[in-house]
Amino acid sequence: MKKPDFSELVRKNIRTLQPYQAKDIRCAVKLDANESPYTLRPAEGLLQRIASAKLNRYPDPEAKGLKKAIARKIGTDTDVILLGNGSDELIYYLIISFGGPVLYPVPTFSMYGIISQALGERHMGVPLDKDYDLNVDKMAASIKKYRPKIIFLSSPNNPTGNCFSSDRILKIIDMAKGLVVLDEAYQPFSSSKGFLPMMKDYNRLVILRTLSKIGLASLRVGYLVADSALIREVDKVRLPFNLNALSQAVAEEALLGSSLRGPVRAIISERERLYEALLNIPGARPYPSEANFIFFKVHDADAVYQKLLMHGVLIRNMNTAVRGALRVTVGTPEENDLFIDAFKKTMGVK
Amino acid sequence: MKKPDFSELVRKNIRTLQPYQAKDIRCAVKLDANESPYTLRPAEGLLQRIASAKLNRYPDPEAKGLKKAIARKIGTDTDVILLGNGSDELIYYLIISFGGPVLYPVPTFSMYGIISQALGERHMGVPLDKDYDLNVDKMAASIKKYRPKIIFLSSPNNPTGNCFSSDRILKIIDMAKGLVVLDEAYQPFSSSKGFLPMMKDYNRLVILRTLSKIGLASLRVGYLVADSALIREVDKVRLPFNLNALSQAVAEEALLGSSLRGPVRAIISERERLYEALLNIPGARPYPSEANFIFFKVHDADAVYQKLLMHGVLIRNMNTAVRGALRVTVGTPEENDLFIDAFKKTMGVK
Secondary structure, eight states: OOOOOHHHHSOHHHHTOOOOOOOOOOOSEEOSSOOOSSOOOOOHHHHHHHHTOOTTSOOOTTOHHHHHHHHHHHTOOGGGEEEESSHHHHHHHHHHHHOOOEEEEESOOTHHHHHHHHTTOOEEEEEOOTTSSOOHHHHHHHHHHHOOSEEEEESSOTTTOOOOOHHHHHHHHHHOSSEEEEEOTTGGGSSSOOSGGGTTTOTTEEEEEESIIIIIGGGOOEEEEOOHHHHHHHHTTSOTTOSOHHHHHHHHHHHHSSTTHHHHHHHHHHHHHHHHHHHTSTTOEEOOOSSSEEEEEOSOHHHHHHHHHHTTEEOEEOTTTSTTEEEEEOOOHHHHHHHHHHHHHHTTOO | OOOOOHHHHSOHHHHTOOOOOOOOOOOSEEOSSOOOSSOOOOOHHHHHHHHTOOTTSOOOTTOHHHHHHHHHHHTOOGGGEEEESSHHHHHHHHHHHHOOOEEEEESOOTHHHHHHHHTTOOEEEEEOOTTSSOOHHHHHHHHHHHOOSEEEEESSOTTTOOOOOHHHHHHHHHHOSSEEEEEOTTGGGSSSOOSGGGTTTOTTEEEEEESIIIIIGGGOOEEEEOOHHHHHHHHTTSOTTOSOHHHHHHHHHHHHSSTTHHHHHHHHHHHHHHHHHHHTSTTOEEOOOSSSEEEEEOSOHHHHHHHHHHTTEEOEEOTTTSTTEEEEEOOOHHHHHHHHHHHHHHTTOO
16 A cells, blocks of 8 residues: 555545634633533532443433423424434435535525535525525525525524524425425524424424524534424434433433523623624624624724734634624623623724 | 425435434343443542533534543554544544445444445445455455445454454455555454554554443544544544533543553453353354454344343344344343343253
């Protein structure tokens, strides 16, 4: 075996793949990853459960306890639920099971495109309109032209923070011949009830949810809700033990309790305060948000991002996706104050 | 949207896919899944770490602490290591990155074929010889005919328990034009040192290892060791947060301690006792094992499997893969005694 150049062995779509950038940047105030700022404390009983856990045994492959807790929370049967090691694993499974082309509006969550390319599937972004709502005409034209097997709609949309209009979402569902996957990762922060109630009418509608934004990002638990016949097919490509035992136990306990709700309310309230503060800073243009972050524009996003970092505040630079755009996660009141102070200094506001 | 028949939407290779059967069968004596019978107790310090863990934050995407602990254990740099949510996730990533055809000897671990089919890649099994060692001529013919992008060799092999001859493995590596993935899940129980020392000479050689067989199946931690250039390519298709924070913490702590070694020695010693006991039971034909399980044949495997279950002993029925074959995981001395007693009754031995 001579020294190979791996670029000859690896698939062409992998060679050119720009992977998701997840870097562990240490910073005093971390407002970059749309996490909840509130740490859930495992209850004493839970620690006992972990202390006596059979670490040597494989986890329950069906994660029955956690699935029941989720079904109870969202008011469905367990057979319409598929659990993932984060909802991005479920995006993989959907594209593996149904294939491409994969269509999504842009700007949006980058993983739809990244995973499509990793799997060698065609994928295309259709620009949103000037209010970052769905452009139904453009979507219709792309659906007709590419006949996508899967359409991903993130609503509330990441990074823009808004919900797409319900009537436009319904139009897309009516036009689509394949699946429409509504990624509701940020729904808990929205005034919309989400599309779970529509599942019974539209059975090519797939809903993605996650525990990562509401306080449990460490665990990697996402879930998919869809027609049970679809679940049975996608479940075939799932790794049999995709959810480790500790995440199953902690997530189940958290869902059965009520400790997840208070922080969500606090984040929504802080979001409104943060939005008002940004509105009052000259040179900043914030967009109303239904999520746990705020999308805003400035003249020179790269410079503002770097200056904030020097003040110890990490946010997300979205300048590559949308010129001048930044995204700040809603933190605790103290963190938000630190961000606003640093941002004011950055913008030369007294 | 009319009620769709999902079998029209889902890919053909998924429709016909027979998934891995992981069922949560409750049984007094569980010797079916090649787990360690010894439960690791999390140390007090570790529980404190979990109690104060920031559950709301995403895990370290690079799992630096755990990767360092593994690198120290196997004596490599961290840049030749890729971590997976179990090694089966790494099998997915390898096939996604390099594609098929995928070749492997049979009988072997079923996931190589299942994941290949899930990804729509051609895959073919080449029969082992009568001693369950590699049949070099047949492998050579298949390599020439199919030009596989990846060859999976499980050594020690699951379910047969033997290591393949080193010289035959080396011949396969020399013949292969693509990757040779040596799955060493069971290497800790083997008298072979494994192929890690050969990595420097053969840089299309990929080694898979796991913590699942040595006491930490609950956590889902597998790892891949390969040339750093290969790691960089495969890392692109990895989900950025594929290893949750709790598994990272518990696995790191366990690897830095010494608590994993004693159980491995105990299992090896019990395996020899179990093998001798099976040798002495008329109608049973055990095979020597380098793993934490024993492969054996009986006249009517289905009947023996069912009768053992009625005695409260769960083992693995391999009758579909190899006529008359069963696989029993090495348990604690007490569990092995219970198995032997039940098996004797089943076989009509006093």
